[in-house]
Amino acid sequence: xxxDDTFAPLEWIGSAASGRLRLLDQRELPHAERWIDCRAxxxxxxxxxxxxVRGAPAIGLAAAYGxxxxxxxxxxxxxxxxxxxERLLASTRPTAVNLAWALRQVAARARSNPEPNALLDLxxxxxxxDVAGNRRIAELGAARIESxxxxxxxxxxxxxxxxxLGTAIGVIAVAHQQGKRIHVFADETRPRLQGARLTxxxxxxxGIPHTLICDSTAATLMAxxxxxFAVTGADRIAANGDTANKIGTYALAIAAHHHGLPxxxxxPASTFDLSLEDGSGIPVEERGEExxxxxxxxxxxxxxxxxxxxxxxxxxxxxxxSIFTDRGEIKPVDRDSVSRTIGLKP
Amino acid sequence: xxxDDTFAPLEWIGSAASGRLRLLDQRELPHAERWIDCRAxxxxxxxxxxxxVRGAPAIGLAAAYGxxxxxxxxxxxxxxxxxxxERLLASTRPTAVNLAWALRQVAARARSNPEPNALLDLxxxxxxxDVAGNRRIAELGAARIESxxxxxxxxxxxxxxxxxLGTAIGVIAVAHQQGKRIHVFADETRPRLQGARLTxxxxxxxGIPHTLICDSTAATLMAxxxxxFAVTGADRIAANGDTANKIGTYALAIAAHHHGLPxxxxxPASTFDLSLEDGSGIPVEERGEExxxxxxxxxxxxxxxxxxxxxxxxxxxxxxxSIFTDRGEIKPVDRDSVSRTIGLKP
Numbered sequence: 273x274x275x276d277d278t279f280a281p282l283e284w285i286g287s288a289a290s291g292r293l294r295l296l297d298q299r300e301l302p303h304a305e306r307w308i309d310c311r312a313x314x315x316x317x318x319x320x321x322x323x324x325v326r327g328a329p330a331i332g333l334a335a336a337y338g339x340x341x342x343x344x345x346x347x348x349x350x351x352x353x354x355x356x357x358e359r360l361l362a363s364t365r366p367t368a369v370n371l372a373w374a375l376r377q378v379a380a381r382a383r384s385n386p387e388p389n390a391l392l393d394l395x396x397x398x399x400x401x402d403v404a405g406n407r408r409i410a411e412l413g414a415a416r417i418e419s420x421x422x423x424x425x426x427x428x429x430x431x432x433x434x435x436x437l438g439t440a441i442g443v444i445a446v447a448h449q450q451g452k453r454i455h456v457f458a459d460e461t462r463p464r465l466q467g468a469r470l471t472x473x474x475x476x477x478x479g480i481p482h483t484l485i486c487d488s489t490a491a492t493l494m495a496x497x498x499x500x501f502a503v504t505g506a507d508r509i510a511a512n513g514d515t516a517n518k519i520g521t522y523a524l525a526i527a528a529h530h531h532g533l534p535x536x537x538x539x540p541a542s543t544f545d546l547s548l549e550d551g552s553g554i555p556v557e558e559r560g561e562e563x564x565x566x567x568x569x570x571x572x573x574x575x576x577x578x579x580x581x582x583x584x585x586x587x588x589x590x591x592x593x594s595i596f597t598d599r600g601e602i603k604p605v606d607r608d609s610v611s612r613t614i615g616l617k618p
Numbered sequence: 619x620x621x622d623d624t625f626a627p628l629e630w631i632g633s634a635a636s637g638r639l640r641l642l643d644q645r646e647l648p649h650a651e652r653w654i655d656c657r658a659x660x661x662x663x664x665x666x667x668x669x670x671v672r673g674a675p676a677i678g679l680a681a682a683y684g685x686x687x688x689x690x691x692x693x694x695x696x697x698x699x700x701x702x703x704e705r706l707l708a709s710t711r712p713t714a715v716n717l718a719w720a721l722r723q724v725a726a727r728a729r730s731n732p733e734p735n736a737l738l739d740l741x742x743x744x745x746x747x748d749v750a751g752n753r754r755i756a757e758l759g760a761a762r763i764e765s766x767x768x769x770x771x772x773x774x775x776x777x778x779x780x781x782x783l784g785t786a787i788g789v790i791a792v793a794h795q796q797g798k799r800i801h802v803f804a805d806e807t808r809p810r811l812q813g814a815r816l817t818x819x820x821x822x823x824x825g826i827p828h829t830l831i832c833d834s835t836a837a838t839l840m841a842x843x844x845x846x847f848a849v850t851g852a853d854r855i856a857a858n859g860d861t862a863n864k865i866g867t868y869a870l871a872i873a874a875h876h877h878g879l880p881x882x883x884x885x886p887a888s889t890f891d892l893s894l895e896d897g898s899g900i901p902v903e904e905r906g907e908e909x910x911x912x913x914x915x916x917x918x919x920x921x922x923x924x925x926x927x928x929x930x931x932x933x934x935x936x937x938x939x940s941i942f943t944d945r946g947e948i949k950p951v952d953r954d955s956v957s958r959t960i961g962l963k964p
Binding site: 302476567 | 649803811814815831835838841865869870876911913917919923924925926
């Protein structure tokens with residue numbers, strides 16, 4: 273399976289009435305490319321909770337397709353089924369706001385027309401808009417990249433994290449397509465290693481030169497002049513530009529700031545939560561200790577040692593050089609600029 | 619095996635003529651407590667190179683005992699054997715300067731008296747001085763710790779990394795013994811997980827409350843007011859106070875500085891390399907990519923992905939609040955203060 277501008281990590285197969293949502297099981301990458309068929313909203317909820325599908329825009333789209341599955345369920349009360357599925361899917365992961373955003377769009381359509389066909393049309397529309405938006409994000413970001421740059425990214429904000437192309441990796445991929453000579457430093461991204469498993473896989477498939485590093489190595493590469501540009505995705509952005517993203521993003525933004533290097537975020541408008549004044553209101557998911565205390569079947573630490581595993585951190589707007597969005601570049605990153613580009617409090 | 623103030627990760631057993639150096643194999647921790655017997659300098663060199671013994675002061679002491687093994691070897695020319703063993707042991711790991719320091723002491727003694735007994739006496743003296751020095755370091759550092767503090771440490775600068783007690787963990791252990799209510803956040807320390815495997819093991823054995831975190835999580839804990847004090851060991855300190863330590867230390871020092879928190883180093887005088895004006899001259903060991911690209915038998919990333927694995931980074935003196943040494947606290951950390959406390963260029 274090539275990773276190119278047409279690759280999508282999720283796809284609806286068949287008709288609205290009898291088809292299914294097909295998801296690439298990202299837990300198996302880079303070793304196996306296995307796809308999961310979801311035929312009920314519960315299947316989609318499990319896939320999101322267990323991180324078979326992950327990445328803020330991708331889980332939003334998976335949830336949108338999940339409501340199509342709810343609409344065609346058995347029994348007569350489609351509205352009740354959609355309502356229950358919306359609650360189930362919304363509860364799977366708390367930080368990414370694209371999930372709530374996508375569910376809200378499809379549930380609103382369902383109130384006027386709960387036909388599976390109508391909802392599938394909308395889910396596909398959201399999916400196509402996501403990819404088109406990523407293209408705009410990528411072009412904005414790539415314009416800031418110059419030949420010869422070392423580029424740092426964290427976690428995976430690639431095609432796998434979205435409807436296709438990706439946000440941060442979209443920026444990198446378009447710069448590469450433009451013939452710019454770049455080298456990517458991909459943080460391995462503990463504890464789940466999305467950088468090693470997913471970003472390195474996407475960069476390899478696209479033939480983009482890259483080096484895998486431990487998360488804590490980025491700062492010393494900055495000090496040595498090997499990194500000129502840093503870009504990550506986002507899971508939720510508050511009205512003032514404070515940005516939640518994968519744990520470790522904040523430390524990178526501080527290090528970039530310390531070295532006078534630009535730290536960028538790439539995210540669609542659906543990642544903004546204008547109901548939050550600032551990042552202090554963003555709920556941060558805490559995941560199981562075993563993601564840190566175990567590896568495969570073995571423990572990494574003594575049996576009595578406990579671990580703390582927040583999945584995200586919040587980077588204050590002041591540390592972000594600009595945010596590339598499908599509605600334009602937000603720069604400087606502050607309340608006025610967010611409001612001008614994304615809109616006002618809903 | 620308890621970890622208390624009498625615990626040592628290495629010990630000479632028996633007479634100088636027929637005894638052996640016994641080393642705790644730290645690669646097996648925390649799962650098994652297996653000891654390795656070294657009966658020739660080559661055994662010690664392998665143990666250092668393969669990191670069965672690690673930590674700047676501990677590898678210095680292991681090398682000192684290694685020269686005792688060389689002195690009693692067969693053949694008549696003890697001086698030549700000691701000379702060859704010194705070169706072999708010095709080549710095992712390039713960054714920690716305690717190794718060269720310990721070898722220099724023992725080789726100098728050997729020039730006047732190459733008897734195994736005389737060299738064993740000296741090695742044991744260096745070992746005892748290391749532990750006594752760590753006690754002084756620990757008391758200096760513990761005096762800066764207040765009840766209620768959250769304390770961050772990185773990698774393992776504990777009893778396991780020294781002749782006993784430890785440097786950074788010595789500071790923490792003495793504060794705990796003084797009845798101060800503290801909580802330690804131990805970075806897991808990628809790629810070799812010395813924090814998860816070794817520091818958590820030592821803290822557990824000493825009954826010190828602690829939580830294991832991913833290296834990239836420290837910054838967000840600082841932002842949330844959970845960390846008030848950071849302390850690590852060191853592998854080499856230049857004349858101006860620039861400090862080489864485990865990869866990731868620099869990122870923590872930047873984050874501590876950003877949050878206005880004190881970042882401390884704890885190290886004996888043998889860690890100082892006054893021949894180097896600043897950190898730019900410190901050789902940084904680059905270890906194999908497989909420490910990042912593999913875990914157990916499996917790869918973490920695609921087969922074609924390359925990794926970059928510097929084992930250390932250099933933290934500039936300006937980011938270090940003070941250095942606790944066996945000769946006093948260096949504060950502020952600058953050339954004058956280092957020279958006043960440690961001495962002048964040798």
